[in-house]
Amino acid sequence: MCGIVGYCGPKRVVPVVLEGLRRLEYRGYDSAGIVYVKDGKLVKHRSEGKLARLEAIIGDAIIEPSHTGLGHTRWATHGAPTTENAHPHSDCTGNLVVIHNGIIENYHSLREELKAKGHVFSSETDTEVLAHLIEDYLEDDLVSAIKNAVSRIEGSYAIGVLWTGMPDTLVAVRNQSPLVLGVSEEDGNFLASDIPALLPFTKEVIFLDDMELAILTAEEAKVFSLSTGEELKKTVTTIDWNAAMAEKAGFKHFMLKEIFEQPQAITNTVSGRINLETGEVSLPEVGLDEEEVQKIDRIFLVACGTSWHAALVAKYWIEKFTGIPVDVDIASEFRYRHLIINERVLTISISQSGETADTLAGIRIAKKLGSKIITICNVVGSTMTREAHGTVYTHAGPEIGVASTKAFISQLSALFLLTLFIAQQKKMISLAESNERGKELIDIAGIIERELPRIQKEVQSLIEGFYDCRDFLFVGRGVNFPIALEGALKLKEISYIHAEGYASGELKHGPIALIDKDMPVLALVPQDHVYQKSISNVEEIKARLGRIILIGTEGDEHLKNITDDVIYLPKVSEMMNPILYTIPAQILAYEIANRRGCDVDQPRNLAKSVTVE
Ligand code: F6R
Numbered sequence: 001m002c003g004i005v006g007y008c009g010p011k012r013v014v015p016v017v018l019e020g021l022r023r024l025e026y027r028g029y030d031s032a033g034i035v036y037v038k039d040g041k042l043v044k045h046r047s048e049g050k051l052a053r054l055e056a057i058i059g060d061a062i063i064e065p066s067h068t069g070l071g072h073t074r075w076a077t078h079g080a081p082t083t084e085n086a087h088p089h090s091d092c093t094g095n096l097v098v099i100h101n102g103i104i105e106n107y108h109s110l111r112e113e114l115k116a117k118g119h120v121f122s123s124e125t126d127t128e129v130l131a132h133l134i135e136d137y138l139e140d141d142l143v144s145a146i147k148n149a150v151s152r153i154e155g156s157y158a159i160g161v162l163w164t165g166m167p168d169t170l171v172a173v174r175n176q177s178p179l180v181l182g183v184s185e186e187d188g189n190f191l192a193s194d195i196p197a198l199l200p201f202t203k204e205v206i207f208l209d210d211m212e213l214a215i216l217t218a219e220e221a222k223v224f225s226l227s228t229g230e231e232l233k234k235t236v237t238t239i240d241w242n243a244a245m246a247e248k249a250g251f252k253h254f255m256l257k258e259i260f261e262q263p264q265a266i267t268n269t270v271s272g273r274i275n276l277e278t279g280e281v282s283l284p285e286v287g288l289d290e291e292e293v294q295k296i297d298r299i300f301l302v303a304c305g306t307s308w309h310a311a312l313v314a315k316y317w318i319e320k321f322t323g324i325p326v327d328v329d330i331a332s333e334f335r336y337r338h339l340i341i342n343e344r345v346l347t348i349s350i351s352q353s354g355e356t357a358d359t360l361a362g363i364r365i366a367k368k369l370g371s372k373i374i375t376i377c378n379v380v381g382s383t384m385t386r387e388a389h390g391t392v393y394t395h396a397g398p399e400i401g402v403a404s405t406k407a408f409i410s411q412l413s414a415l416f417l418l419t420l421f422i423a424q425q426k427k428m429i430s431l432a433e434s435n436e437r438g439k440e441l442i443d444i445a446g447i448i449e450r451e452l453p454r455i456q457k458e459v460q461s462l463i464e465g466f467y468d469c470r471d472f473l474f475v476g477r478g479v480n481f482p483i484a485l486e487g488a489l490k491l492k493e494i495s496y497i498h499a500e501g502y503a504s505g506e507l508k509h510g511p512i513a514l515i516d517k518d519m520p521v522l523a524l525v526p527q528d529h530v531y532q533k534s535i536s537n538v539e540e541i542k543a544r545l546g547r548i549i550l551i552g553t554e555g556d557e558h559l560k561n562i563t564d565d566v567i568y569l570p571k572v573s574e575m576m577n578p579i580l581y582t583i584p585a586q587i588l589a590y591e592i593a594n595r596r597g598c599d600v601d602q603p604r605n606l607a608k609s610v611t612v613e
Contacts, residue, residue, distance in 0.1 A: 001075035001607040002101035003027040006160045009188015009218045017071035020197035026608040028075025031086035036069030037167040046086035072099040075607040079124030089128040091135035095164040100127040102156035102177035170216040174208040181206040189221040199243040207381040253600045255401035263449035265410040268395035279435025281421040286390035293425035302362040303350035306404040312482035314415040321423040331358035343370040352407035353609040354382025467595040472499040476524035487585030495593035504537040515544040527553040528574045
């Protein structure tokens with residue numbers, strides 16, 4: 001959460017930093033700020049609200065011939081989203097500024113200590129403590145002052161510092177919050193919380209690890225260990241995303257574009273990983289051989305939010321195809337419960353960003369207890385991929401809409417492949433069956449591509465009767481139950497309609513009391529092995545006058561007897577239904593939010609990458 005950007009180089013700094021911030025706004029949009037050097041002094045512009053407001057304030061300063069600066073887009077943790085609390089934060093002299101992503105846990109005692117020494121604070125943030133702390137240690141060596149300051153702080157931080165004493169230099173430090181450097185011989189050096197900010201300028205990046213400090217000038221980017229002080233030889237990674245991938249390409253919102261990119265995301269995630277002649281799944285990147293797979297007697301799936309829903313689907317797949325019992329945990333619960341984990345347990349984390357604080361903490365604990373760690377992740381080089389023993393990358397491309405769509409579908413695709421891989425290693429599935437299942441996964445991309453425009457049209461015409469409701473229920477059974485949860489999450493996060501997902505069979509244990517003529521219920525009722533049970537549950541809702549939307553199998557005429565609002569989907573293999581049935585649920589959420597005039601890509605109070613617990 002929070003996006004930070006820095007630049008030193010031949011370009012004018014203000015447009016570079018603003019462009020970077022625009023591409024990081026999904027990380028937080030409560031307030032924004034920028035600072036650059038002009039005539040040896042620091043010039044700061046800050047504004048509450050979104051980046052557009054900051055841009056309006058900056059006005060003509062966009063053409064300032066300055067070449068060193070920092071920018072920040074905030075997701076508020078300590079202090080309201082006001083201009084005073086927007087970053088950058090200055091020391092008492094105004095000659096030193098800090099931008100920060102993370103939480104300084106001991107900020108309160110440090111603030112009291114610094115106030116007692118005469119420092120004057122002008123915000124309620126934890127970050128401002130850092131500016132004064134560095135000031136307190138600063139004589140003429142900025143790097144030593146920063147080292148001393150960070151040795152005093154507890155918590156997570158990625159920080160960027162600019163000081164008039166070294167006006168052509170940026171200093172950055174990372175501990176438990178993501179930070180990546182962009183390097184370019186022609187265009188100088190960059191600093192950012194995430195790769196999309198760098199894409200318009202360079203694809204050559206250096207990922208900082210915890211307790212590392214970087215010094216950036218226009219000519220070089222050097223990285224040092226905070227503990228030993230020694231300069232480190234860091235690998236430069238070339239990113240294969242391009243800047244256009246982070247643009248809207250004619251769609252009204254990133255979310256809609258990303259929904260339409262899902263067929264490609266499936267194809268990219270699956271491609272080259274299954275041999276369609278032999279059925280063999282090859283995932284050398286997980287680093288698990290047959291002997292190791294044989295030893296696994298339990299699997300833990302750990303994730304948050306939408307990624308947790310992908311884990312819930314995967315439990316059905318893994319248990320069915322591999323016979324290995326699976327536990328699915330919300331990472332913020334997993335990390336604080338008594339875990340029975342040993343070296344026979346495989347822990348799989350699922351994360352689009354690879355930076356989610358709770359999920360990271362979860363895998364660190366499981367690793368300490370002896371478990372092998374695999375991560376399913378979308379962001380190359382993210383912290384989770386560097387800490388896991390193996391990574392299955394989802395190839396969804398950059399996901400900018402705060403509500404996850406294509407990342408979810410590609411997580412499901414990767415998890416299905418991983419399931420087949422483990423089943424093959426355990427000899428629980430024949431290559432012929434594996435081949436058939438693999439083909440079903442590949443085919444689903446084409447089916448979604450073909451059906452998407454029709455589904456969108458049908459959803460658009462039915463939402464008129466539903467877009468202004470206060471509540472919504474989503475129900476599903478078996479492997480589609482997690483899709484009911486996901487549909488409800490999508491709707492509530494982008495439209496602010498209160499929505500809940502339930503297992504259909506669970507309704508009569510309480511939630512059915514909510515049903516009346518004003519309660520819309522979306523039910524997933526594919527013709528699968530629990531179809532009759534699902535239909536009985538829908539009849540129970542109808543008997544209580546609930547307003548029903550059904551998503552079911554093409555040709556199932558019975559559904560029309562229950563409600564006029566039916567969206568039909570082609571019949572596919574039962575295990576593929578969760579991938580296909582996600583699509584209308586996502587589109588329903590999108591169309592309702594759009595109809596209500598909501599800010600679909602940047603819903604209130606949310607940030608895409610949750611790097612604090
Ligand atoms: C919801 C959503 C979130 C994320 C969650 C985990 O649409 O995007 O619930 O799924 O914050 O994020 P990652 O997958 O980056 O760990």
